[in-house]
Amino acid sequence: MKKRKTFRDILAALLVIFIALQFVRPSIPQQPVTSDIQAPPEVKAILRRACYDCHSNETKLRWFDQISPASWRVAEHIKSGRAVLNFSEWDKIAAPDRAGKLWESVNQAIAGAMPLKDYETIHREAHITEKDLIILKDYLNATVKDHPGDTAKQNAAKQQYQNWIDGKMNSAQLPKTLNGITYMPDYKNWQAISTTDRFDNGTMRVIFGNDIAVKAVHDGKINPWPDGTIFAKVAWDQLENKDGNVTTGAFKQIEYMIKDSRKYADTHGWGFARFKTPQLIPYGKTATFTSECVGCHKPVADRDFVFTSPLKN
Structure with a gap:
């Protein structure tokens, strides 16, 4: 009986802590979309599905993204993702560097480094398939400008x-x-x-x-x-x-x-x-x-x- 009461007390304490955490949520700034990458519909569809939540100002938070302490991790993903590459501020990237940014992004996907594994585990729609990679590679090949002879x-x-x-x-x-x-x-x-x-x-x-x-x-x-x-x-x-x-x-x-x-x-x-x-x-x-x-x-x-x-x- 005493053990059962102790177990209930622990559960009650954990529940109180969990509820209290819901009042401590990180701020995710709502920033304007100043520009966007121009790409074929099939390419944009992949980028929006797999990248935009963390790499744009068009983040779509699911209900489970807003539950603390998970929300702290989500906020960190978005903050660091936007700092590295923000498709909603494409105009802030120098034109000669845009192909390089895309190249880095696709190569990280090929290496399995992006999307981040803990993010992809919860957001299964963000998974980049082999077919997706072929589409992205073909698009990159088509956008590469001729270099000096x-x-x-x-x-x-x-x-x-x-x-x-x-x-x-x-x-x-x-x-x-x-x-x-x-x-x-x-x-x-x-x-x-x-x-x-x-x-x-x-x-x-x-x-x-x-x-x-x-x-x-x-x-x-x-x-x-x-x-x-x-x-x-x-x-x-x-x-x-x-x-x-x-x-x-x-x-x-x-x-x-x-x-x-x-x-x-x-x-x-x-x-x-x-x-x-x-x-x-x-x-x-x-x-x-x-x-x-x-x-x-x-x-x-x-x-x-x-x-x-x-x-x-």
């Missing part, structure tokens, strides 16, 4: 190389991003651990890893990656000759990810940096640019925020 890219690469020979690209002081990360030229001596290409902007990329990263790959200890791991993702123009052979062209940019659980605790243990053009111009107008990086990598939080899958020998 091989001759123009080859000339750009030759001119860049000549500038390096002439010393015009040398700098007495290594550039530094606003969050304090200095350009590391030694990446050229690191081992390549993966590659990727970007058909949306005609570039190819090689991901290099320092000794700690390479050892982690060898030992199979990459989730989480050990402190001291550094990745350098280098992008070049992609050149293809008449025989179909692909080589690197002019340098475009380099991105770093540095693992230090304590130093970069606010960004999930990773320091982010990007240097653009041969002049190595640091990316970001303020030190908060790292929030953009974290937002992009958040879908792979279960892989220690790393998209790269090391190539196996």
Whole structure:
């Protein structure tokens, strides 16, 4: 009898707490739709079904989305989703960057990183099927603009190389991003651990890893990656000759990810940096640019925020 009374008391206490939580709900700002992506109906249907709840200002909350504490998680999804990509503010994305945003989105879907698994489990309609992916890929392929011909890219690469020979690209002081990360030229001596290409902007990329990263790959200890791991993702123009052979062209940019659980605790243990053009111009107008990086990598939080899958020998 005493045990039964204790059980009822616990249930009553939990019920009171649950009811009290319903009065503590996060605010989800209602923002205007300033513009929208222009796409074929079949593409828009997929985006609205699978993406718009978190990546637009047209969020549709179900009754179960508004029950605390689940509502706190939903609000966080929407806040971070809009920060990374908001289809309702498409006009705020520079025209040359729109294809890249779509490319990133589709590739995250292909990798299974989006929609987020805990969201998709409850919102089954958000699931992206193989048929959906084919539609999205075909749309991306159709929207990719022609890039400069091989001759123009080859000339750009030759001119860049000549500038390096002439010393015009040398700098007495290594550039530094606003969050304090200095350009590391030694990446050229690191081992390549993966590659990727970007058909949306005609570039190819090689991901290099320092000794700690390479050892982690060898030992199979990459989730989480050990402190001291550094990745350098280098992008070049992609050149293809008449025989179909692909080589690197002019340098475009380099991105770093540095693992230090304590130093970069606010960004999930990773320091982010990007240097653009041969002049190595640091990316970001303020030190908060790292929030953009974290937002992009958040879908792979279960892989220690790393998209790269090391190539196996």
